[in-house]
Amino acid sequence: MTVPRTLFATLLALAGITSAKADNYKIDPVHSAIMFKAGHFGAGNIYGRFDTFSGDFVFDPNDSTKDSVKVEITTDSVDSNSAARDKDLKGPDFLNTKQFPTASFKSTAVKKVDDKNYEVAGDFTLRGITKPVTLAVQVIGTGPGPKGEIRLGTESTVTLKRSDFDVKAFLPAIADDVQLRIAVEAIKQ
Amino acid sequence: MGSLIGQGIVGIALPALLALVLNGLVLRSSALTESRKWPFIGLIVAGCFVFSYSVIVGGIAFPPREATHWLPFIAVGAVVSGSMLQFTSGVIRSIVRLIAALATAWTVLQLQIFGRWPLLISVEWLVAVTLILFATSRLIEREGAARSTPTEILLGMALAAGFGGIALFLGGSAVLGQICGAFGLVLAGLTVLTFFLPPAHLGPIIPLIYVLVLGSLLLNGSLFSDLPWPTSGLVWIAPFGVLIGPPAMPFGKNRNVRLLVRGLIVLVVIGLALVALFLIVQPNGNEY
Numbered sequence A: 001m002t003v004p005r006t007l008f009a010t011l012l013a014l015a016g017i018t019s020a021k022a023d024n025y026k027i028d029p030v031h032s033a034i035m036f037k038a039g040h041f042g043a044g045n046i047y048g049r050f051d052t053f054s055g056d057f058v059f060d061p062n063d064s065t066k067d068s069v070k071v072e073i074t075t076d077s078v079d080s081n082s083a084a085r086d087k088d089l090k091g092p093d094f095l096n097t098k099q100f101p102t103a104s105f106k107s108t109a110v111k112k113v114d115d116k117n118y119e120v121a122g123d124f125t126l127r128g129i130t131k132p133v134t135l136a137v138q139v140i141g142t143g144p145g146p147k148g149e150i151r152l153g154t155e156s157t158v159t160l161k162r163s164d165f166d167v168k169a170f171l172p173a174i175a176d177d178v179q180l181r182i183a184v185e186a187i188k189q
Numbered sequence B: 001m002g003s004l005i006g007q008g009i010v011g012i013a014l015p016a017l018l019a020l021v022l023n024g025l026v027l028r029s030s031a032l033t034e035s036r037k038w039p040f041i042g043l044i045v046a047g048c049f050v051f052s053y054s055v056i057v058g059g060i061a062f063p064p065r066e067a068t069h070w071l072p073f074i075a076v077g078a079v080v081s082g083s084m085l086q087f088t089s090g091v092i093r094s095i096v097r098l099i100a101a102l103a104t105a106w107t108v109l110q111l112q113i114f115g116r117w118p119l120l121i122s123v124e125w126l127v128a129v130t131l132i133l134f135a136t137s138r139l140i141e142r143e144g145a146a147r148s149t150p151t152e153i154l155l156g157m158a159l160a161a162g163f164g165g166i167a168l169f170l171g172g173s174a175v176l177g178q179i180c181g182a183f184g185l186v187l188a189g190l191t192v193l194t195f196f197l198p199p200a201h202l203g204p205i206i207p208l209i210y211v212l213v214l215g216s217l218l219l220n221g222s223l224f225s226d227l228p229w230p231t232s233g234l235v236w237i238a239p240f241g242v243l244i245g246p247p248a249m250p251f252g253k254n255r256n257v258r259l260l261v262r263g264l265i266v267l268v269v270i271g272l273a274l275v276a277l278f279l280i281v282q283p284n285g286n287e288y
Helices: A002-019 A083-090 B002-028 B034-057 B067-086 B091-113 B119-147 B150-170 B174-196 B205-224 B229-243 B255-280
Strands: A023-027 A033-040 A044-050 A053-059 A068-074 A102-112 A117-126 A129-144 A150-161 A174-188
Touching: A053 A174, A102 A129, A117 A150, B002 B034, B002 B174, B034 B067, B034 B174, B034 B205, B067 B091, B067 B174, B067 B205, B091 B119, B091 B205, B119 B150, B119 B205, B119 B229, B150 B174, B150 B205, B150 B229, B150 B255, B174 B205, B205 B229, B229 B255
Parallel strands: none
Antiparallel strands: A023 A053, A023 A174, A033 A044, A033 A174, A053 A068, A068 A102, A102 A117, A117 A129, A129 A150, A150 A174
């Protein structure tokens, strides 16, 4: 009985692998957030977020070569909890949103570190400048939503040098390193 | 905070002081005829502006991608164009001035023109800005020469650029504000020099640098930041205050009074510009 049972288990596993395919997910902006943090005069950190963004990704838990990510951020939606500062952040000294209304990330390679962690390399574009960056992505979990849809949650972090993107105002009083945290819930399409 | 003050000293005070010393040497030089002094003075003004820009912005972007990236190139281009104006006449002068105005308008508007605005709107903006730059530089040069002393014209330009810097700073761009303020200080130094070493004429170079550089700064402020258009407009017309009244005599005994009165007229217009700014945008003082 041992041999047939093992064979059965192996067949089941193989069936699982072969039936697994890359799934398309669309970011649910209502349950997602793109936040940033920048050092302020060496004393503390300023936190802010972008309220408008969109994106989608392809995710295959068994084959990360099929995975890809695409995110577009509306720069004019920056919100740092100060209307006065937001006006400056939108202006030509920082994000220059009228000339560069969007920032974007597009992956070029995804590497699986373990079942929960991935390294997503890609191109980040801000103020018309594109630089390669690598996001550390953690898969939070997956589960059904209220309408039965499949949801997948991830959190990603990356630290950028704002000077790389020509955002040089008030260096070094406002730190060059800006940490981006992208927390998304995405819905399987 | 210390680094910001240090940046202000190196980016604003140092170029202003440097321009004062170098322009003083050129104005005092007996080796150069007066018409040959202005290209050198233009180069010094543009050079100090470029220095100030590179310190405050953190370098010069090449190739330029954004409207403000073109500012140093506009300053240098204005010296070249202004020198051509000085040594040419007739239709060629008008063509050179028109090309300089069109090129400056293009650099400010280019990113909006490529796909952001409808074609007709883009063409209208390009034509309007070109004509305003063209007409203003011609007016300051010709009417200024006929009605004012070089010191009076320079005073009007220095006040407009200096307070224009404050307006830009309060209007949402601390960087553009500092650059413009530094430009105003450089012109203020030249104003003081021409008061004590009065030249016979101002020539076209400095007015052209002023018009193209300040025009770009104000346009950038109003198009891409929160500088209100009425403020930009009033700062723009403020130097014309030195044209009010009968023609000035450079060595007349009432020279100082005239200079003071004309300076005050300019200041009144600038005051209105700042009132408009405070009424329209309620500046925030750049709370970073």
